[in-house]
Amino acid sequence: MIFSIYIINKAGGLVYNKDYSEGLSKLTSNEYLVLAGTFHGVHAITSKISPVPGSSGIEMLETDTFRIHCFQTLTGTKFLLVADPQQPSIDLILKKIYETYSDYTVKNPFQNPEMPIRSEQFDVHLLKLVKSFNGLVVNNSNPYNVGNNAGVNASLQSQPHIPPSLPPTLPNIASSGQGLGF
Amino acid sequence: MIYNMYIFDRHCQCIYYHDWHRGHTAKTAFDPHGSNNDPLASHPSGGAGGGGSTTTTTTMTDPRQGMNMSLEEEGKLVYGVVYSLRNLVKKLGKSQDGFIAYKTSHYKLHYYETLTGLKFVINSDPNVESLQQALRQIYTQLYVELVVKNPLACATVTTGQVNPETMGAEGFRNGVDRFVRSLTMFDTL
Numbered sequence: 001m002i003f004s005i006y007i008i009n010k011a012g013g014l015v016y017n018k019d020y021s022e023g024l025s026k027l028t029s030n031e032y033l034v035l036a037g038t039f040h041g042v043h044a045i046t047s048k049i050s051p052v053p054g055s056s057g058i059e060m061l062e063t064d065t066f067r068i069h070c071f072q073t074l075t076g077t078k079f080l081l082v083a084d085p086q087q088p089s090i091d092l093i094l095k096k097i098y099e100t101y102s103d104y105t106v107k108n109p110f111q112n113p114e115m116p117i118r119s120e121q122f123d124v125h126l127l128k129l130v131k132s133f134n135g136l137v138v139n140n141s142n143p144y145n146v147g148n149n150a151g152v153n154a155s156l157q158s159q160p161h162i163p164p165s166l167p168p169t170l171p172n173i174a175s176s177g178q179g180l181g182f
Numbered sequence: 183m184i185y186n187m188y189i190f191d192r193h194c195q196c197i198y199y200h201d202w203h204r205g206h207t208a209k210t211a212f213d214p215h216g217s218n219n220d221p222l223a224s225h226p227s228g229g230a231g232g233g234g235s236t237t238t239t240t241t242m243t244d245p246r247q248g249m250n251m252s253l254e255e256e257g258k259l260v261y262g263v264v265y266s267l268r269n270l271v272k273k274l275g276k277s278q279d280g281f282i283a284y285k286t287s288h289y290k291l292h293y294y295e296t297l298t299g300l301k302f303v304i305n306s307d308p309n310v311e312s313l314q315q316a317l318r319q320i321y322t323q324l325y326v327e328l329v330v331k332n333p334l335a336c337a338t339v340t341t342g343q344v345n346p347e348t349m350g351a352e353g354f355r356n357g358v359d360r361f362v363r364s365l366t367m368f369d370t371l
Contacts, residue, residue, distance in 0.1 A: 024274050035270060042266050046286055049259050051185035051204045051305045055288035062283045063271050082274070 002130045003066060003082040005097065006032070009114040010076030012040030016117040020130050024066065024082065039080065043070065069094060093133055100125050183371050184313075184362055185289060185305040188260055189325075192299025196257030200358055203369070264293055264303060282314060294318055300325070310367050320358060328354045 003023045007016040014036035019026075027035070043057035061068040062085070071079045071094040079097055081090065104122035105111050111119060189198035251259075264281075271281040283292045285308050292310075294302040294317035302317040362368060 025276070027273065031273065035273065038266050038270055042263050042270075045259055045263050046284070046291075049256060049263065050286065050289050052288050053205065055286045058284050058286055060285040061267060061271070061281065062285070063275055063279050063281050065275055065279055 001084045001087060001134055002093070003084070005082075005126065005130070006036055006039075006078075006080040007101065007117065008036045008040055008078040008080065011114065012037050013114070015115065016122075018123070018126065020127075020134070023084070036080075039068075039070070040078065043072070043078065071098065073098065087133075089133075093129075096129055097126065100129055183307045183310075184365065184368050185307070187305070187358070187362070188257060188301075188303040190257070190261050190264070190301040190303070194258075194261055194265075196254070196261065198354075199253060199257065200355070200362075202362065260303060261301075264291075264301060268293075268295070283312065292317060294321065296321055306367065307371055309371075316362075316365060320361060324354060324357045324361060328357060 001021060001023070003021050004017065004019040006014060009015050014033050017032050017036070046058040047055050057070070057072060059070055061070075065084070066082055067085050067087070069081045069083065069090050071081075073079070079094055079101070081094055081097070083090065083093075087093075100122065104119055104125055105117050108119055108122075111117065184202050186199070186201045186204050188196055191197050267281050267284065271279055280295065281293055283290055285291075288308065289305050290308045290310055292304045292306065292313040294314055296302075300321070302321060304313050304317060306313060
């Protein structure tokens with residue numbers, strides 16, 4: 001179950017946040033900004049206080065009811081994913097979010113870099129992605145759906161089932177006894 | 183593998199620090215940082231000998247050589263990180279939620295806070311599952327027994343700084359050392 005997604009630019013400012021579930025508390029937009037800034041700072045410090053040299057910043061934060069996963073791109077943009085502790089395939093989800101971001105935000109000519117993201121296409125596609133992964137968790141709990149493959153393709157199951165249209169049947173000449181006239 | 187451990191009191195001071203394998207990674211097995219602890223790890227008893235090895239004063243010492251800050255500064259940074267994350271989690275989650283641990287590419291920091299505001303922090307390698315129970319045990323069986331109930335130990339510090347080595351209770355350092363060395367994940371990566 002994915003609770004929310006945050007995107008932080010390389011200066012530490014929040015450029016996108018979206019809640020997908022009522023699982024977490026509702027915060028004001030100012031509080032979200034403060035949260036993003038705090039996380040950005042903490043991410044930088046955690047690589048410094050490492051007991052072994054060469055550590056990255058914080059990648060996963062764990063609590064009783066949720067986990068925050070952080071994916072930092074090579075350009076310094078951070079993607080935060082707040083999900084429940086049992087959510088599987090987090091790496092895949094983060095990768096897909098990054099792909100959606102690059103398709104609908106980076107390639108958007110009207111999007112200013114490092115500025116807040118206000119793109120309907122991005123919202124729509126992220127929502128579709130989240131629904132497919134949340135739907136995946138629901139399907140996995142179904143005891144009869146044993147052979148369910150993990151991945152985005154599972155989203156197809158949530159669409160209404162259209163039976164494949166059969167090709168028009170040809171009259172069975174052989175069995176009707178008429179023959180071909182030879 | 184357990185790297186090191188801090189204890190902070192509710193006045194934001196680092197009152198205890200203990201070092202085991204700091205700077206010791208699989209690649210730096212022969213690193214001079216790690217070699218300080220190796221002869222001690224080979225001691226079967228490990229009790230009295232292990233406790234006194236890592237002398238930590240407020241300046242740089244052997245196990246922390248190459249670290250460009252003193253123990254005091256590092257303690258403040260760790261406390262700051264832990265405090266900020268704790269507030270972040272409190273804001274985001276329900277009221278009874280607590281921050282348990284965080285993971286980076288090279289280490290995992292486990293956190294346990296008591297109702298009195300005492301904070302136990304321990305760093306391990308990223309594959310360790312959960313040291314919450316271990317921290318809880320250190321609190322209930324070692325800290326409460328040897329420090330809180332000890333009339334000579336500084337339970338609450340209002341003036342001056344507590345000696346991070348002993349906290350006024352000699353047995354505590356040895357007790358913690360013995361307990362942590364007895365953990366199965368102590369020296370396995």
